[in-house]
Amino acid sequence: MHRSLVRAVVLVVLVGVVTPAAVGGATAQEQTTVTVTVVDQAGDRVGDVDLTVVWNDGEGSENVTTRANGQVLVDVPEGATVEVRVTDDEYLRNRPAVFFGADGGELEVEASLxxxxxxxxxxxxxxxxxxxxxxxxxxxxxxxxxxxxxxxxxxxxxxxxxxxxxxxxxxxxxxxxxxxxxxxxxxxxxxxADRQLTVRVVDDHFDPPRALPDATVDIEGVAALTTGNNGQRGTTVAVNTDYEVTATKDGYESVTRTVSVGESDESVTLAVQREEAVSVEATSTRVVLGEVTRLTATDEYGQPVAGATVSVDGTEVGQTDDRGVYDLTVESAGNQTVTVSTDGLSSSVTIEGFEPDGQDTPTTAAPTDAPTDTPEPTEIDTTPGGGGPGFGAAVGLTALAVLVGLALARARDA
Missing domain, CATH: 2.60.40.1120 (Carboxypeptidase-like, regulatory domain)
Known part of the structure; x- marks a missing residue:
């Protein structure tokens, strides 16, 4: 027990003695002394110049002033990056002088009036x-x-x-x-001075983009122009100026860009696209009950809209297929509103259903009180040799015989 206690005391004493030395050796950093020399643009040393010496990106710093010989001694860490700033009222330097890996010696800094x-x-x-x-x-x-x-x-x-x-x-x-x-x-x-600014407006939904005629080009503070068939319009503007240029057209989203015009002609292309929309068309808007009318949904560019919701008077009945088509069976008489909607956009069409027997069939009614022509009686000449009854009967018999003969001839030919 006595020996253990002695050993413990000795260990504590040794730790107390050794530890400070070990710690001090781990944290201590060797210093080096550098000589900062200030010279003017002619290379002559300049005394009484105020400096700030900074090392290792602000790890430490010192304000100093050169002696009459233009030099000053500064202690910095060995190998440090040293930055010397001229902070004098009379002399100056545009940028600090930087030196890497300080290991003593002289650091020359040029200062200027x-x-x-x-x-x-x-x-x-x-x-x-x-x-x-x-x-x-x-x-x-x-x-x-x-x-x-x-x-x-x-x-x-x-x-x-x-x-x-x-x-x-x-x-x-x-x-x-x-x-x-x-x-x-x-x-x-x-x-x-002025230069030409040309603005071209295109619809870049297409590949390649298509020129957009009749678009309005507003050059802020200068003019509002309308594009021609080639989608372009230009005007003269002042040089070295920034302009806000906006392109607009009905049915299209507007686009604004800042265009910088330097000292040469400038051209810029503004790309726009149609405003998002959906539309619906029906093959027939007046349909017999039980029959089908085909609905076709398209977007702003006439492309099919698949998966659009179809509703009749607010009640969902189905969705369009990959062709943007939905075949609607009309089951109710009278007008009904059919709506196609997708992504917050909608379009409607009115469909009228009617009974088959309810179709309007035009008829023409015969007049009941129209006058009827009555043939007037023919007078018969009864005098011998004239057109009396005897002569008329003979003529009639003769005509009858002729007709019978013609009929028999046609029968034989057949």
């Missing part, structure tokens, strides 16, 4: 307010809009050569270069 440019933008009528002036180069891009006097000031930035671009909707853009050696003034004159 500031440069600025004051740009005045005009057109043929005077100052242009709201024009965008963009300065780009030396690792930065700066944009400023002109004020009411047409002026934009950009900077301060590092001194050096930059690109200067001025743009404004309705004007041709102006691009030039500028060398910032301090404070530089520039005047830029813009020129208005």
């Amino acid at each position: 500031p440069g600025t440019t004051r740009v005045t933008v005009t057109d043929s009528a005077g100052p242009v307010e709201g024009a965008t002036v963009r300065l780009s180069g030396q690792g930065v891009t700066r944009s400023v809009d002109t004020d009411a006097e047409g002026v934009a000031v950009l900077g301060p930035v590092e001194r050096g050569s930059y690109g200067l671009r001025v743009s404004e909707p309705g004007y041709l853009s102006n691009s030039t270069g500028v060398n910032l050696t301090g404070e530089v003034n520039r005047t830029v004159t813009l020129r208005e």
